[in-house]
Amino acid sequence: MFALKPISPSGVAGALAKAELYRLLNEPGAAESICLDVLQIDPTSQSALVLLLLARTDQFTEGLAVGVARAREVLPQLRDEYQRLYYAGIICERRAKAQLHAGTPGSSGIAYDWFREAMEWYERAEAIRPPGNDESLLRYNTCARILNGSQHITPRHQGEFEPALEE
Numbered sequence: 001m002f003a004l005k006p007i008s009p010s011g012v013a014g015a016l017a018k019a020e021l022y023r024l025l026n027e028p029g030a031a032e033s034i035c036l037d038v039l040q041i042d043p044t045s046q047s048a049l050v051l052l053l054l055a056r057t058d059q060f061t062e063g064l065a066v067g068v069a070r071a072r073e074v075l076p077q078l079r080d081e082y083q084r085l086y087y088a089g090i091i092c093e094r095r096a097k098a099q100l101h102a103g104t105p106g107s108s109g110i111a112y113d114w115f116r117e118a119m120e121w122y123e124r125a126e127a128i129r130p131p132g133n134d135e136s137l138l139r140y141n142t143c144a145r146i147l148n149g150s151q152h153i154t155p156r157h158q159g160e161f162e163p164a165l166e167e
Helices: 009-024 028-041 046-057 064-072 081-102 107-127 135-148
Strands: none
Touching: 009 028, 009 046, 028 046, 046 064, 046 081, 064 081, 081 107, 081 135, 107 135
């Protein structure tokens, strides 16, 4: 086993900038690692927690059920109720998109359910959003447009058999 080397408190801002860069470079594992290093120095860093949550959602294609659980672990650590609601929606929306990307049998019905759950979280966030903050409305509208614009993303029918899929 290798011991982890702690970063310096003065390096936190630079580390967070690197984590954002690694997310943009589609290297969410590296971004997650950096966030964990920052959280060792400042366990309540809201910026590191949000980046950690997003980096984990970037990895949904590697294991949907586990990925959702790992991303949701971060939510209670967010201090702001609006952010908890908003990012709960982000998790669901990204889970829906990953499900569509997987393209397995029954994916469209599962994705529909996840999009609808995301929209419910966004509506809850909308109710308490800060003045001038329309993020939750924008995300809600994105989900609505996806559902409205696709005839194959439809609700699952009750009682319809679907093979067990990773959720």
